[in-house]
Amino acid sequence: MSASAQQSNSIIDSFLMRNYSITSNSYEIKSSIENNPNYSVYYLQQKYNGIEIHNSISTLSIKGDDVKSFSNRFTDLKSTKVEGSIIKIDSKTAINNSLIELAVRPEIDINSINAKLKYVKSDENKGLKLSWNFNFLTDKHKHWYNIFVDTESGKVIKVENWMVKCSFENKDDSGSHNHNHEINLNQNLSQTNDGSSYNVVSLPSPSPNHGPFEVLVEPADPNASPYGWHDTDGVVGPEYTITRGNNVYAKEDDEGDGSMSGIDYSPDGGTSLTFNFDNTNLDQPPAEYMDLAITNLFYTNNMMHDIWYRYGFDEISGNFQENNYGNGGQGSDSVNADGQDGSGFNNASFGTPPDGQNPQMTMFLWNGPAGDALTVLNGSLAGSYTGQPAAFGDPLPTDNALTGELSLLYDQPDFTEPQPDPHDACQTITNPSELVGKIVVIRRGTCEFGSKILAAENAGALAVIMVNNEPGGPISMGAGADGDSVTIPSIMIGQTDGEALIAELQANQTINVSLINATNYTDSNLDNEIIAHEYGHGISNRLMGGAQAASCMTNAEQQGEGFSDWFGLMITLSENDSPALPRGVATYSAGQTP
Secondary structure, eight states: OOHHHHHHHHHHHHHHHHHHOOOGGGEEEEEEEOOOSSOEEEEEEEEETTEEEEEEEEEEEEETTEEEEEEOOOOOTTTSOEEEOOOOSOHHHHHHHHHHHHTOOBSSOGGGOOOEEEEEEOTTTOOEEEEEEEEEEBGGGOOEEEEEEETTTOOEEEEEEOEEEEOOTTOEEOOOOOOOOOOOTTOOOOOSOOOOEEEEEOTTOOSTTTSOEEEEESOOOTTTSTTOSSOSSSSSSOSOSBSBSSSEEEEEOTTOSTTTTSOOOOOBOTTTTEEOOOOOOTTSOGGGGHHHHHHHHHHHHHHHHHHHHHTTOSGGGTOOOSOOTTSSSOOSOOEEEEEEEEEEESOEEEEOOSTTSOOEEEEEEEEOSOEEEEEEOSSTTOEEEEEEEOSSSSOOOSSSOEEEEEEEOOBOOOTTSSSOOTTSOSSOBSOGGGTTTSEEEEEOOSSOHHHHHHHHHHTTOSEEEEEOSSSSSOOOOOOTTTGGGOOSOEEEEOHHHHHHHHHHHHTTOOOEEEEOOOOOEEEGGGOHHHHHHHHHHHHHHHHTTOTTOOOTTOSTTOOHHHHHHHHHHHTTOOTTOOTTSOEESSTTTTTOOO
16 A cells, blocks of 8 residues: 555544444545546545445545545444344355346356355345345346345345436427536547548538537547547557457447347448548438447547546546556456347437446337338238337347238237226237237237336237327337336237227237338437437546446436436537526437428
């Protein structure tokens, strides 16, 4: 321990003992930021019997030899009961128990999951219990669970999800921005002379709807990325010629399996690092302009790294870098950014582990205008119909249509409702045997779309056609609580078309149909506001509670979404923005006008 570190420890020990009767063996310095010329910040982790108490972290700042602030978030052990410290099960049993109880599958071999002892507050009575604590990504990167299992009973005490999923519908910003600083985002500050160039939606432009693509040459910031964006060893010259480097590894994952099927594609700029892909015809399917889109994903991630490095999100603060170039903090944690991910639609997510582990960004395609996804192959209703695919479950095929016979779902009506509906799948299904291997027709109702479609899938449905119960065309269906478990495709059709199908099926008519992907998609990899929003979750999670804490923003009332909206707005501000003019967010991906 250095002399300065010993001095800081002595100041902290004396302050806590003198003012709070907290002894030095009841806490440790979890992480610290000591490179600020004005003050140093320390994150103090409380312990009981030498074991950490989860999320019991206090923040203290020192200037010179004086403590200037102390935010006491330690657990009051005088009023909090310690309910158990007995270890009856080992860590491997705890991990296996949790997988069974939660019915989840980790991305990695369970033997690679590491567990450690922690005290955690139980949700039942808020007392402290000793637990085995461990975390893992689930398959397809759907969730990043941080789990606590009782060391005595083997039951799951608490589950946190580090994977933040965002919804951007109907957001706008009408707040006041009265700051007067400016970032010249297009200024070429790089001193690496690596010759790199990128054809991108250049910041501060939010999307292709707001400004043209522009070729930027050597845009890396020399302070934040001193060896350029493709380095990892701290020696002049790139280690990668693809969209990978010290700050981010950007790639496609159209299988939606979290790279489990092999190495996913990344654009290659060659030895000259030329990423000037000129296929900017965005009316094509997104796969046709993948090079352009993934390059923009790489660019905006790097810009988020470089911009906020200037404002203090650096190595010692827990930023995202493979190599920290000797500047403190934990390395080996560049962002893994998956673009055109095939595991969902109309969304994006970001999972943030503690410093030293790679965060996961997932970017999806967004549904454009609905096309003729449904074709009735026989009978009086033969013809093509508009259908909107769901934002969850498997996608519709793009080449060979999915064909099958329709079957109308019946359930036990809820007679407490004003108008009970036997076809809304909100109650127990009464004809499950008739749904096996069929394309099932369900009417939209009061319960979530994900729950309805999952119920049909569990009964053996091949796919689902949801009928809108309100006048007008189809709408986009959100996943709700159960949508992540759905693996079959589904669409919604308009009320008029759907009620005609229901009437024919009620009359015992046999109807065969085909389903195909007829939707035009937009690619959120070209929406800088969404990328910045997701990256912002990583910044706020690393800074709130210190770089080694990842669970300080998992409570219901945390401000993470607001923080991330702010990050997106800050890097896309233009001179024409005004507090009096409301501004939409993610309008490009949502198919809205700027």
